[in-house]
Amino acid sequence: xxxxxxxxxxxxxxxxxxxxxxxxxxxxxxxxxxxxxxxxxxxxxxxxxxxxxxxxxxxxxxxxxxxxxxxxxxxxxxxxxxxxxxxxxxxxxxxxxxxxxxxxxxxxxxxxxxxxxxxxxxxxxxxxxxxxxxxxxxxxxxxxxxxxxxxxxxxxxxxxxxxxxxxxxxxxxxxxxxxxxxxxxxxxxxxxxxxxxxxxxxxxxxxxxxxxxxxxxxxxxxxxxxxxxxxxxxxxxxxxxxxxxxxxxxxxxxxxxxxxxxxxxxxxxxxxxxxxxxxxxxxxxxxxxxx
Amino acid sequence: xxxxxxxxxxxxxxxxxxxxxxxxxxxxxxxxxxxxxxxxxxxxxxxxxxxxxxxxxxxxxxxxxxxxxxxxxxxxxxxxxxxxxxxxxxxxxxxxxxxxxxxxxxxxxxxxxxxxxxxxxxxxxxxxxxxxxxxxxxxxxxxxxxxxxxxxxxxxxxxxxxxxxxxxxxxxxxxxxxxxxxxxxxxxxxxxxxxxxxxxxxxxxxxxxxxxxxxxxxxxxxxxxxxxxxxxxxxxxxxxxxxxxxxxxx
Numbered sequence: 355x356x357x358x359x360x361x362x363x364x365x366x367x368x369x370x371x372x373x374x375x376x377x378x379x380x381x382x383x384x385x386x387x388x389x390x391x392x393x394x395x396x397x398x399x400x401x402x403x404x405x406x407x408x409x410x411x412x413x414x415x416x417x418x419x420x421x422x423x424x425x426x427x428x429x430x431x432x433x434x435x436x437x438x439x440x441x442x443x444x445x446x447x448x449x450x451x452x453x454x455x456x457x458x459x460x461x462x463x464x465x466x467x468x469x470x471x472x473x474x475x476x477x478x479x480x481x482x483x484x485x486x487x488x489x490x491x492x493x494x495x496x497x498x499x500x501x502x503x504x505x506x507x508x509x510x511x512x513x514x515x516x517x518x519x520x521x522x523x524x525x526x527x528x529x530x531x532x533x534x535x536x537x538x539x540x541x542x543x544x545x546x547x548x549x550x551x552x553x554x555x556x557x558x559x560x561x562x563x564x565x566x567x568x569x570x571x572x573x574x575x576x577x578x579x580x581x582x583x584x585x586x587x588x589x590x591x592x593x594x595x596x597x598x599x600x601x602x603x604x605x606x607x608x609x610x611x612x613x614x615x616x617x618x619x620x621x622x623x624x625x626x627x628x629x630x631x632x633x634x635x636x637x638x639x640x641x642x643x644x645x
Numbered sequence: 646x647x648x649x650x651x652x653x654x655x656x657x658x659x660x661x662x663x664x665x666x667x668x669x670x671x672x673x674x675x676x677x678x679x680x681x682x683x684x685x686x687x688x689x690x691x692x693x694x695x696x697x698x699x700x701x702x703x704x705x706x707x708x709x710x711x712x713x714x715x716x717x718x719x720x721x722x723x724x725x726x727x728x729x730x731x732x733x734x735x736x737x738x739x740x741x742x743x744x745x746x747x748x749x750x751x752x753x754x755x756x757x758x759x760x761x762x763x764x765x766x767x768x769x770x771x772x773x774x775x776x777x778x779x780x781x782x783x784x785x786x787x788x789x790x791x792x793x794x795x796x797x798x799x800x801x802x803x804x805x806x807x808x809x810x811x812x813x814x815x816x817x818x819x820x821x822x823x824x825x826x827x828x829x830x831x832x833x834x835x836x837x838x839x840x841x842x843x844x845x846x847x848x849x850x851x852x853x854x855x856x857x858x859x860x861x862x863x864x865x866x867x868x869x870x871x872x873x874x875x876x877x878x879x880x881x882x883x884x885x886x887x888x889x890x891x892x893x894x895x
Contacts, residue, residue, distance in 0.1 A: 358769060469745070473750070477745050478746060480746040480747075481744075481745035481746045483746075484743075485744060485745070
Protein backbone atom coordinates (compact mmCIF):
# COMPACT_ATOMS: atom_id res chain seq x y z
CA UNK A 355 0.00 0.00 0.00
CA UNK A 356 2.82 2.37 0.92
CA UNK A 357 4.54 1.84 -2.43
CA UNK A 358 1.24 2.22 -4.24
CA UNK A 359 0.58 5.51 -2.48
CA UNK A 360 4.03 6.84 -3.32
CA UNK A 361 3.65 5.98 -6.99
CA UNK A 362 -0.04 7.06 -6.95
CA UNK A 363 -0.96 3.93 -8.86
CA UNK A 364 -4.54 2.72 -8.80
CA UNK A 365 -5.67 -0.76 -9.73
CA UNK A 366 -7.88 -0.79 -12.83
CA UNK A 367 -11.54 -0.99 -11.92
CA UNK A 368 -12.85 -4.05 -13.72
CA UNK A 369 -16.33 -3.63 -12.34
CA UNK A 370 -16.99 -0.09 -13.51
CA UNK A 371 -17.47 1.49 -16.95
CA UNK A 372 -14.61 1.05 -19.40
CA UNK A 373 -11.80 3.58 -18.96
CA UNK A 374 -11.78 4.02 -22.73
CA UNK A 375 -15.15 5.77 -22.76
CA UNK A 376 -14.66 9.54 -22.62
CA UNK A 377 -14.87 10.88 -19.09
CA UNK A 378 -17.97 12.92 -18.41
CA UNK A 379 -17.16 16.46 -19.42
CA UNK A 380 -14.22 15.32 -21.50
CA UNK A 381 -15.30 16.72 -24.87
CA UNK A 382 -12.60 17.63 -27.37
CA UNK A 383 -13.33 21.34 -27.74
CA UNK A 384 -10.85 24.08 -28.61
CA UNK A 385 -8.78 25.29 -25.72
CA UNK A 386 -10.34 27.87 -23.52
CA UNK A 387 -13.91 27.14 -24.56
CA UNK A 388 -16.57 25.89 -22.20
CA UNK A 389 -17.96 22.73 -23.82
CA UNK A 390 -21.60 23.66 -23.41
CA UNK A 391 -21.26 27.13 -24.95
CA UNK A 392 -19.16 25.73 -27.77
CA UNK A 393 -21.73 23.10 -28.61
CA UNK A 394 -24.60 25.51 -28.45
CA UNK A 395 -23.02 27.93 -30.92
CA UNK A 396 -21.10 25.58 -33.21
CA UNK A 397 -22.52 22.16 -32.51
CA UNK A 398 -24.66 20.08 -34.85
CA UNK A 399 -28.31 20.98 -35.22
CA UNK A 400 -30.05 17.95 -33.87
CA UNK A 401 -33.43 16.73 -35.06
CA UNK A 402 -35.93 15.01 -32.81
CA UNK A 403 -38.86 14.28 -35.04
CA UNK A 404 -40.43 10.92 -34.56
CA UNK A 405 -43.35 8.99 -33.16
CA UNK A 406 -42.63 5.99 -31.02
CA UNK A 407 -44.89 4.32 -28.55
CA UNK A 408 -44.89 1.35 -26.21
CA UNK A 409 -47.45 -0.13 -23.89
CA UNK A 410 -47.61 -3.20 -21.72
CA UNK A 411 -50.59 -5.49 -21.44
CA UNK A 412 -51.42 -8.99 -20.35
CA UNK A 413 -49.71 -10.72 -23.24
CA UNK A 414 -46.51 -8.74 -23.28
CA UNK A 415 -45.26 -5.36 -24.40
CA UNK A 416 -45.99 -3.72 -27.75
CA UNK A 417 -43.47 -1.33 -29.30
CA UNK A 418 -44.33 0.64 -32.42
CA UNK A 419 -42.66 3.48 -34.28
CA UNK A 420 -42.66 5.39 -37.51
CA UNK A 421 -39.66 5.17 -39.81
CA UNK A 422 -38.96 8.72 -40.91
CA UNK A 423 -35.57 10.20 -40.02
CA UNK A 424 -35.77 13.93 -40.60
CA UNK A 425 -32.94 16.43 -40.53
CA UNK A 426 -34.28 19.96 -40.53
CA UNK A 427 -36.48 20.34 -43.62
CA UNK A 428 -35.74 17.16 -45.49
CA UNK A 429 -36.29 13.49 -44.90
CA UNK A 430 -32.93 11.89 -44.39
CA UNK A 431 -34.21 8.33 -44.39
CA UNK A 432 -37.81 7.22 -44.97
CA UNK A 433 -37.23 3.68 -43.79
CA UNK A 434 -35.16 3.77 -40.63
CA UNK A 435 -35.45 1.39 -37.70
CA UNK A 436 -36.41 3.10 -34.48
CA UNK A 437 -36.96 0.02 -32.38
CA UNK A 438 -33.65 -1.55 -31.38
CA UNK A 439 -33.29 -5.02 -29.87
CA UNK A 440 -31.03 -5.21 -26.83
CA UNK A 441 -31.31 -8.92 -26.11
CA UNK A 442 -33.87 -11.60 -26.71
CA UNK A 443 -36.30 -10.25 -24.12
CA UNK A 444 -35.61 -6.53 -24.34
CA UNK A 445 -36.33 -3.89 -26.97
CA UNK A 446 -35.81 -0.16 -26.91
CA UNK A 447 -37.73 2.49 -28.83
CA UNK A 448 -35.44 5.36 -29.76
CA UNK A 449 -36.15 9.02 -30.08
CA UNK A 450 -33.89 12.05 -30.03
CA UNK A 451 -30.52 11.95 -31.68
CA UNK A 452 -30.25 8.63 -33.48
CA UNK A 453 -26.47 8.52 -33.11
CA UNK A 454 -26.75 8.93 -29.35
CA UNK A 455 -29.49 6.35 -29.13
CA UNK A 456 -27.61 3.74 -31.09
CA UNK A 457 -24.34 4.31 -29.23
CA UNK A 458 -25.90 4.12 -25.80
CA UNK A 459 -27.83 1.03 -26.70
CA UNK A 460 -24.62 -0.67 -27.73
CA UNK A 461 -23.09 0.30 -24.40
CA UNK A 462 -26.18 -1.01 -22.61
CA UNK A 463 -25.98 -4.26 -24.52
CA UNK A 464 -22.37 -4.65 -23.44
CA UNK A 465 -23.17 -3.96 -19.78
CA UNK A 466 -26.06 -6.42 -19.74
CA UNK A 467 -24.01 -9.11 -21.44
CA UNK A 468 -21.17 -8.69 -18.94
CA UNK A 469 -23.54 -8.93 -16.04
CA UNK A 470 -25.24 -11.98 -17.53
CA UNK A 471 -21.86 -13.69 -17.74
CA UNK A 472 -20.94 -12.75 -14.20
CA UNK A 473 -24.26 -13.49 -12.51
CA UNK A 474 -25.55 -16.32 -14.67
CA UNK A 475 -28.72 -14.42 -15.56
CA UNK A 476 -29.62 -11.17 -17.28
CA UNK A 477 -30.60 -8.19 -15.12
CA UNK A 478 -34.30 -7.37 -14.96
CA UNK A 479 -35.79 -4.69 -17.22
CA UNK A 480 -35.84 -2.38 -14.20
CA UNK A 481 -32.15 -3.05 -13.72
CA UNK A 482 -31.36 -2.40 -17.38
CA UNK A 483 -33.30 0.87 -17.25
CA UNK A 484 -31.47 1.87 -14.08
CA UNK A 485 -28.11 1.09 -15.65
CA UNK A 486 -28.90 3.09 -18.79
CA UNK A 487 -30.19 6.09 -16.90
CA UNK A 488 -27.22 6.00 -14.55
CA UNK A 489 -24.74 5.89 -17.41
CA UNK A 490 -26.38 8.77 -19.26
CA UNK A 491 -26.93 11.00 -16.25
CA UNK A 492 -23.16 11.39 -16.00
CA UNK A 493 -23.29 13.31 -19.30
CA UNK A 494 -26.02 15.67 -18.19
CA UNK A 495 -25.68 19.16 -19.59
CA UNK A 496 -23.69 18.02 -22.61
CA UNK A 497 -26.59 17.92 -25.08
CA UNK A 498 -27.10 14.19 -25.10
CA UNK A 499 -30.58 13.54 -26.35
CA UNK A 500 -31.93 10.06 -25.86
CA UNK A 501 -35.60 9.51 -25.05
CA UNK A 502 -36.34 5.85 -25.01
CA UNK A 503 -38.82 3.29 -23.78
CA UNK A 504 -37.35 -0.03 -22.68
CA UNK A 505 -39.80 -2.83 -23.37
CA UNK A 506 -39.13 -6.27 -22.03
CA UNK A 507 -40.27 -9.43 -20.35
CA UNK A 508 -38.46 -10.53 -17.19
CA UNK A 509 -39.15 -12.60 -14.08
CA UNK A 510 -41.85 -10.14 -13.05
CA UNK A 511 -43.67 -10.40 -16.40
CA UNK A 512 -44.10 -7.64 -19.01
CA UNK A 513 -42.15 -4.52 -18.01
CA UNK A 514 -41.95 -1.02 -19.49
CA UNK A 515 -39.67 1.84 -18.48
CA UNK A 516 -39.09 5.30 -19.92
CA UNK A 517 -35.57 6.66 -19.77
CA UNK A 518 -34.46 10.15 -20.74
CA UNK A 519 -30.89 11.31 -21.11
CA UNK A 520 -31.11 13.77 -18.21
CA UNK A 521 -31.51 10.76 -15.97
CA UNK A 522 -35.32 10.53 -15.79
CA UNK A 523 -36.49 7.01 -15.17
CA UNK A 524 -40.20 6.24 -15.07
CA UNK A 525 -42.18 3.06 -14.88
CA UNK A 526 -45.55 2.99 -16.60
CA UNK A 527 -48.11 1.13 -18.70
CA UNK A 528 -48.15 3.47 -21.73
CA UNK A 529 -45.43 5.70 -23.10
CA UNK A 530 -45.20 7.63 -26.33
CA UNK A 531 -42.11 9.60 -27.21
CA UNK A 532 -41.34 12.10 -29.95
CA UNK A 533 -42.88 15.00 -31.80
CA UNK A 534 -45.87 12.87 -32.79
CA UNK A 535 -46.50 11.61 -29.28
CA UNK A 536 -49.45 13.92 -28.39
CA UNK A 537 -51.42 12.51 -31.32
CA UNK A 538 -50.47 8.96 -30.42
CA UNK A 539 -51.36 9.47 -26.74
CA UNK A 540 -54.85 10.58 -27.75
CA UNK A 541 -55.52 7.37 -29.61
CA UNK A 542 -53.78 5.18 -27.01
CA UNK A 543 -55.65 6.63 -24.06
CA UNK A 544 -58.91 6.01 -25.90
CA UNK A 545 -58.32 2.37 -26.73
CA UNK A 546 -55.97 0.96 -24.04
CA UNK A 547 -57.00 -1.87 -21.75
CA UNK A 548 -54.59 -4.14 -19.86
CA UNK A 549 -56.70 -7.17 -20.81
CA UNK A 550 -56.66 -6.59 -24.56
CA UNK A 551 -56.10 -9.47 -26.90
CA UNK A 552 -52.92 -9.50 -28.95
CA UNK A 553 -54.76 -8.56 -32.15
CA UNK A 554 -56.49 -5.65 -30.44
CA UNK A 555 -53.12 -4.47 -29.17
CA UNK A 556 -51.59 -4.63 -32.65
CA UNK A 557 -54.53 -2.68 -34.09
CA UNK A 558 -54.31 -0.04 -31.36
CA UNK A 559 -50.57 0.47 -31.83
CA UNK A 560 -50.86 0.72 -35.61
CA UNK A 561 -53.79 3.13 -35.35
CA UNK A 562 -51.94 5.38 -32.90
CA UNK A 563 -48.81 5.67 -35.03
CA UNK A 564 -50.82 6.11 -38.22
CA UNK A 565 -52.78 9.01 -36.75
CA UNK A 566 -49.58 10.60 -35.52
CA UNK A 567 -47.92 10.33 -38.92
CA UNK A 568 -50.98 11.92 -40.47
CA UNK A 569 -50.64 15.12 -38.44
CA UNK A 570 -46.98 15.36 -37.43
CA UNK A 571 -44.70 16.60 -40.19
CA UNK A 572 -41.66 14.84 -38.78
CA UNK A 573 -43.28 11.40 -38.58
CA UNK A 574 -44.09 9.25 -41.54
CA UNK A 575 -42.80 6.57 -43.82
CA UNK A 576 -43.89 3.24 -42.43
CA UNK A 577 -45.21 1.86 -39.16
CA UNK A 578 -43.03 -0.76 -37.47
CA UNK A 579 -44.65 -3.05 -34.95
CA UNK A 580 -42.83 -5.22 -32.41
CA UNK A 581 -44.16 -7.51 -29.69
CA UNK A 582 -42.21 -8.77 -26.68
CA UNK A 583 -43.67 -12.00 -25.38
CA UNK A 584 -42.56 -14.44 -22.73
CA UNK A 585 -40.61 -16.32 -25.40
CA UNK A 586 -38.79 -13.24 -26.68
CA UNK A 587 -39.35 -10.33 -29.05
CA UNK A 588 -40.98 -10.61 -32.46
CA UNK A 589 -41.01 -8.20 -35.41
CA UNK A 590 -44.68 -8.29 -36.25
CA UNK A 591 -45.08 -6.05 -39.28
CA UNK A 592 -44.10 -2.98 -41.26
CA UNK A 593 -46.92 -1.15 -43.04
CA UNK A 594 -46.73 1.99 -45.12
CA UNK A 595 -48.14 4.76 -42.93
CA UNK A 596 -50.30 6.41 -45.56
CA UNK A 597 -51.82 3.11 -46.73
CA UNK A 598 -52.53 2.20 -43.13
CA UNK A 599 -54.19 5.53 -42.42
CA UNK A 600 -56.40 5.26 -45.49
CA UNK A 601 -57.44 1.75 -44.52
CA UNK A 602 -58.36 2.97 -41.06
CA UNK A 603 -60.48 5.74 -42.57
CA UNK A 604 -62.25 3.23 -44.83
CA UNK A 605 -62.88 0.93 -41.87
CA UNK A 606 -64.55 3.63 -39.86
CA UNK A 607 -66.76 4.84 -42.75
CA UNK A 608 -69.36 2.02 -43.07
CA UNK A 609 -70.08 2.12 -39.30
CA UNK A 610 -70.71 5.81 -39.41
CA UNK A 611 -72.95 5.49 -42.48
CA UNK A 612 -75.17 3.09 -40.62
CA UNK A 613 -75.44 5.33 -37.55
CA UNK A 614 -75.96 8.48 -39.53
CA UNK A 615 -79.17 7.29 -41.17
CA UNK A 616 -81.12 9.69 -39.03
CA UNK A 617 -79.14 12.61 -40.44
CA UNK A 618 -79.25 11.81 -44.12
CA UNK A 619 -77.34 13.56 -46.81
CA UNK A 620 -74.17 13.73 -44.88
CA UNK A 621 -72.58 10.52 -45.97
CA UNK A 622 -69.62 11.27 -48.15
CA UNK A 623 -67.52 9.21 -50.52
CA UNK A 624 -64.74 6.87 -49.43
CA UNK A 625 -61.60 8.09 -47.69
CA UNK A 626 -59.73 9.75 -50.48
CA UNK A 627 -56.86 11.94 -49.28
CA UNK A 628 -58.02 15.23 -50.70
CA UNK A 629 -61.49 14.90 -49.25
CA UNK A 630 -60.39 13.79 -45.83
CA UNK A 631 -60.59 17.25 -44.39
CA UNK A 632 -63.85 18.11 -46.11
CA UNK A 633 -65.45 15.00 -44.68
CA UNK A 634 -64.30 15.99 -41.24
CA UNK A 635 -66.67 18.91 -40.94
CA UNK A 636 -70.00 17.30 -41.80
CA UNK A 637 -69.02 14.27 -39.79
CA UNK A 638 -68.08 16.08 -36.62
CA UNK A 639 -71.56 16.97 -35.36
CA UNK A 640 -72.62 13.38 -35.87
CA UNK A 641 -69.58 12.15 -33.97
CA UNK A 642 -70.26 14.35 -31.02
CA UNK A 643 -73.82 12.98 -30.93
CA UNK A 644 -72.49 9.42 -30.91
CA UNK A 645 -69.86 10.04 -28.30
CA UNK B 646 12.87 -22.51 4.89
CA UNK B 647 9.43 -21.21 5.76
CA UNK B 648 10.92 -18.26 7.61
CA UNK B 649 12.51 -16.87 4.46
CA UNK B 650 9.25 -16.80 2.52
CA UNK B 651 6.67 -15.85 5.06
CA UNK B 652 7.40 -12.17 5.55
CA UNK B 653 5.88 -10.62 2.44
CA UNK B 654 2.40 -11.59 1.40
CA UNK B 655 3.14 -11.34 -2.29
CA UNK B 656 5.97 -13.87 -2.30
CA UNK B 657 5.43 -17.53 -3.13
CA UNK B 658 7.59 -20.11 -1.43
CA UNK B 659 9.52 -22.52 -3.68
CA UNK B 660 6.95 -25.24 -3.07
CA UNK B 661 4.02 -23.00 -3.96
CA UNK B 662 2.76 -21.82 -0.56
CA UNK B 663 1.59 -18.37 0.36
CA UNK B 664 2.62 -18.55 3.97
CA UNK B 665 0.83 -15.41 5.11
CA UNK B 666 -2.44 -16.81 3.85
CA UNK B 667 -1.81 -20.08 5.65
CA UNK B 668 -0.95 -18.25 8.85
CA UNK B 669 -4.19 -16.32 8.46
CA UNK B 670 -6.00 -19.64 8.32
CA UNK B 671 -4.28 -20.53 11.60
CA UNK B 672 -5.67 -17.34 13.10
CA UNK B 673 -9.12 -18.48 12.03
CA UNK B 674 -8.64 -21.76 13.82
CA UNK B 675 -8.15 -19.84 17.02
CA UNK B 676 -11.53 -18.13 16.77
CA UNK B 677 -14.68 -19.45 18.41
CA UNK B 678 -16.67 -22.05 16.54
CA UNK B 679 -19.43 -21.16 14.14
CA UNK B 680 -21.74 -23.65 12.45
CA UNK B 681 -24.11 -23.21 9.51
CA UNK B 682 -26.87 -25.54 8.36
CA UNK B 683 -28.94 -25.42 5.20
CA UNK B 684 -32.39 -26.91 5.72
CA UNK B 685 -35.22 -27.24 3.23
CA UNK B 686 -37.08 -24.06 4.21
CA UNK B 687 -34.66 -22.57 6.69
CA UNK B 688 -31.02 -21.67 7.15
CA UNK B 689 -29.46 -21.73 10.61
CA UNK B 690 -26.32 -20.08 11.97
CA UNK B 691 -24.97 -20.90 15.39
CA UNK B 692 -21.88 -19.54 17.10
CA UNK B 693 -20.06 -20.25 20.33
CA UNK B 694 -20.15 -17.19 22.51
CA UNK B 695 -16.97 -16.53 24.42
CA UNK B 696 -17.81 -15.89 28.03
CA UNK B 697 -17.74 -12.18 28.66
CA UNK B 698 -16.06 -10.44 31.55
CA UNK B 699 -18.30 -9.46 34.44
CA UNK B 700 -18.34 -5.77 33.69
CA UNK B 701 -18.68 -6.16 29.91
CA UNK B 702 -22.04 -5.46 28.28
CA UNK B 703 -22.94 -8.69 26.52
CA UNK B 704 -25.04 -7.18 23.78
CA UNK B 705 -22.11 -5.45 22.11
CA UNK B 706 -20.49 -8.73 21.19
CA UNK B 707 -22.26 -9.89 18.06
CA UNK B 708 -20.88 -12.61 15.86
CA UNK B 709 -23.90 -13.07 13.61
CA UNK B 710 -24.61 -10.02 11.45
CA UNK B 711 -27.24 -9.24 8.85
CA UNK B 712 -25.82 -8.09 5.52
CA UNK B 713 -29.27 -7.35 4.08
CA UNK B 714 -32.86 -8.42 4.80
CA UNK B 715 -32.36 -11.83 3.26
CA UNK B 716 -28.65 -12.56 3.87
CA UNK B 717 -26.62 -12.86 7.02
CA UNK B 718 -23.20 -14.14 8.01
CA UNK B 719 -21.22 -15.48 10.92
CA UNK B 720 -17.43 -15.45 11.12
CA UNK B 721 -14.54 -17.04 12.94
CA UNK B 722 -11.24 -15.26 13.48
CA UNK B 723 -10.18 -11.68 14.09
CA UNK B 724 -13.23 -9.64 15.11
CA UNK B 725 -11.80 -6.35 13.88
CA UNK B 726 -11.12 -7.76 10.41
CA UNK B 727 -14.66 -9.10 10.34
CA UNK B 728 -16.08 -5.70 11.11
CA UNK B 729 -14.36 -4.19 8.07
CA UNK B 730 -15.48 -6.99 5.76
CA UNK B 731 -19.06 -6.87 7.01
CA UNK B 732 -19.20 -3.13 6.49
CA UNK B 733 -17.94 -3.40 2.90
CA UNK B 734 -20.43 -6.20 2.23
CA UNK B 735 -23.32 -4.16 3.60
CA UNK B 736 -22.40 -1.21 1.39
CA UNK B 737 -22.17 -3.51 -1.62
CA UNK B 738 -25.61 -4.97 -0.90
CA UNK B 739 -27.14 -1.51 -1.09
CA UNK B 740 -25.07 -0.38 -4.09
CA UNK B 741 -26.23 -3.43 -5.96
CA UNK B 742 -29.84 -2.57 -5.20
CA UNK B 743 -29.23 0.96 -6.41
CA UNK B 744 -27.63 0.06 -9.74
CA UNK B 745 -29.55 -3.07 -10.63
CA UNK B 746 -32.84 -2.59 -8.76
CA UNK B 747 -32.60 -6.12 -7.34
CA UNK B 748 -31.35 -7.39 -3.98
CA UNK B 749 -28.07 -9.31 -4.11
CA UNK B 750 -28.10 -13.07 -4.48
CA UNK B 751 -26.29 -14.95 -1.72
CA UNK B 752 -23.76 -16.14 -4.28
CA UNK B 753 -23.08 -12.60 -5.48
CA UNK B 754 -22.30 -11.22 -2.05
CA UNK B 755 -20.21 -14.28 -1.21
CA UNK B 756 -18.24 -13.74 -4.43
CA UNK B 757 -17.80 -10.09 -3.51
CA UNK B 758 -16.44 -10.94 -0.06
CA UNK B 759 -14.20 -13.61 -1.52
CA UNK B 760 -12.87 -11.23 -4.19
CA UNK B 761 -12.21 -8.63 -1.51
CA UNK B 762 -10.26 -11.18 0.51
CA UNK B 763 -8.29 -12.27 -2.54
CA UNK B 764 -7.30 -8.68 -3.33
CA UNK B 765 -5.65 -8.48 0.06
CA UNK B 766 -3.59 -11.58 -0.69
CA UNK B 767 -2.10 -9.92 -3.73
CA UNK B 768 -1.34 -6.39 -2.57
CA UNK B 769 1.78 -4.74 -1.30
CA UNK B 770 1.93 -3.83 2.30
CA UNK B 771 -1.37 -5.46 3.25
CA UNK B 772 -2.05 -8.63 5.11
CA UNK B 773 -4.93 -11.03 4.43
CA UNK B 774 -8.15 -10.80 6.44
CA UNK B 775 -7.93 -13.26 9.29
CA UNK B 776 -11.49 -14.51 9.09
CA UNK B 777 -13.53 -17.26 7.54
CA UNK B 778 -17.17 -16.49 6.97
CA UNK B 779 -20.35 -18.55 6.76
CA UNK B 780 -22.89 -16.73 4.61
CA UNK B 781 -26.51 -17.87 4.54
CA UNK B 782 -29.71 -16.66 2.98
CA UNK B 783 -32.48 -17.12 0.47
CA UNK B 784 -32.49 -15.89 -3.10
CA UNK B 785 -35.50 -14.63 -5.05
CA UNK B 786 -36.09 -18.14 -6.30
CA UNK B 787 -36.72 -19.29 -2.72
CA UNK B 788 -33.79 -21.73 -2.58
CA UNK B 789 -31.80 -21.66 0.69
CA UNK B 790 -28.03 -21.28 0.40
CA UNK B 791 -24.96 -21.63 2.60
CA UNK B 792 -21.49 -20.54 1.50
CA UNK B 793 -18.14 -20.54 3.26
CA UNK B 794 -15.21 -18.24 2.47
CA UNK B 795 -11.67 -18.44 3.81
CA UNK B 796 -8.75 -15.98 4.02
CA UNK B 797 -7.36 -17.05 0.66
CA UNK B 798 -10.48 -15.82 -1.11
CA UNK B 799 -11.95 -19.15 -2.19
CA UNK B 800 -15.59 -19.91 -1.56
CA UNK B 801 -17.72 -23.02 -1.75
CA UNK B 802 -21.35 -23.92 -1.25
CA UNK B 803 -22.11 -26.31 1.59
CA UNK B 804 -25.06 -28.22 3.00
CA UNK B 805 -23.63 -27.80 6.48
CA UNK B 806 -20.25 -26.61 7.70
CA UNK B 807 -18.32 -25.37 10.70
CA UNK B 808 -15.40 -22.96 11.09
CA UNK B 809 -13.14 -21.88 13.91
CA UNK B 810 -11.82 -23.79 16.89
CA UNK B 811 -12.88 -27.47 16.88
CA UNK B 812 -14.33 -27.08 13.41
CA UNK B 813 -13.10 -30.54 12.54
CA UNK B 814 -15.00 -32.21 15.37
CA UNK B 815 -18.17 -30.37 14.50
CA UNK B 816 -17.84 -31.15 10.81
CA UNK B 817 -17.42 -34.84 11.58
CA UNK B 818 -20.52 -34.72 13.76
CA UNK B 819 -22.42 -33.04 10.92
CA UNK B 820 -21.20 -35.55 8.37
CA UNK B 821 -22.64 -38.33 10.51
CA UNK B 822 -25.87 -36.60 11.45
CA UNK B 823 -26.89 -34.44 8.48
CA UNK B 824 -29.58 -36.63 6.97
CA UNK B 825 -32.85 -35.99 5.19
CA UNK B 826 -34.65 -36.67 8.49
CA UNK B 827 -32.41 -34.28 10.38
CA UNK B 828 -33.53 -31.36 8.20
CA UNK B 829 -37.05 -32.62 7.62
CA UNK B 830 -38.54 -29.53 9.24
CA UNK B 831 -37.32 -26.21 10.58
CA UNK B 832 -37.23 -27.28 14.20
CA UNK B 833 -35.10 -30.30 13.42
CA UNK B 834 -32.59 -28.17 11.54
CA UNK B 835 -32.33 -25.79 14.49
CA UNK B 836 -31.79 -28.69 16.86
CA UNK B 837 -29.10 -30.14 14.61
CA UNK B 838 -27.19 -26.87 14.76
CA UNK B 839 -27.44 -26.72 18.54
CA UNK B 840 -26.47 -30.35 18.94
CA UNK B 841 -23.44 -29.77 16.73
CA UNK B 842 -22.35 -26.82 18.86
CA UNK B 843 -23.01 -28.64 22.14
CA UNK B 844 -20.35 -31.16 21.09
CA UNK B 845 -17.66 -28.57 21.55
CA UNK B 846 -19.08 -25.78 23.66
CA UNK B 847 -18.56 -25.84 27.38
CA UNK B 848 -21.39 -25.19 29.83
CA UNK B 849 -24.22 -25.71 27.38
CA UNK B 850 -26.88 -23.33 26.11
CA UNK B 851 -25.61 -20.21 27.86
CA UNK B 852 -22.66 -19.99 25.51
CA UNK B 853 -24.56 -20.39 22.26
CA UNK B 854 -25.84 -17.66 19.95
CA UNK B 855 -28.32 -18.71 17.28
CA UNK B 856 -29.97 -17.07 14.29
CA UNK B 857 -32.28 -18.34 11.57
CA UNK B 858 -33.70 -17.09 8.29
CA UNK B 859 -36.89 -18.60 6.99
CA UNK B 860 -38.00 -18.16 3.38
CA UNK B 861 -39.41 -14.63 2.81
CA UNK B 862 -38.80 -13.64 6.41
CA UNK B 863 -36.11 -11.46 7.92
CA UNK B 864 -33.30 -12.64 10.16
CA UNK B 865 -34.40 -13.83 13.60
CA UNK B 866 -31.97 -13.91 16.51
CA UNK B 867 -32.88 -16.38 19.22
CA UNK B 868 -33.13 -15.08 22.75
CA UNK B 869 -31.36 -16.88 25.58
CA UNK B 870 -34.70 -18.34 26.73
CA UNK B 871 -35.52 -19.75 23.31
CA UNK B 872 -32.11 -21.38 23.11
CA UNK B 873 -32.59 -22.86 26.54
CA UNK B 874 -35.92 -24.36 25.46
CA UNK B 875 -34.27 -26.03 22.51
CA UNK B 876 -31.38 -27.29 24.63
CA UNK B 877 -33.83 -28.78 27.16
CA UNK B 878 -35.72 -30.53 24.37
CA UNK B 879 -32.46 -31.95 23.05
CA UNK B 880 -31.49 -33.24 26.47
CA UNK B 881 -34.89 -34.87 26.90
CA UNK B 882 -34.50 -36.60 23.54
CA UNK B 883 -31.06 -37.79 24.58
CA UNK B 884 -32.39 -39.25 27.77
CA UNK B 885 -35.21 -41.01 25.97
CA UNK B 886 -32.79 -42.41 23.43
CA UNK B 887 -30.59 -43.70 26.23
CA UNK B 888 -33.55 -45.26 28.04
CA UNK B 889 -34.51 -47.08 24.88
CA UNK B 890 -30.97 -48.34 24.48
CA UNK B 891 -30.80 -49.58 28.06
CA UNK B 892 -34.19 -51.30 27.65
CA UNK B 893 -32.92 -53.08 24.59
CA UNK B 894 -29.77 -54.24 26.30
CA UNK B 895 -31.65 -55.24 29.43
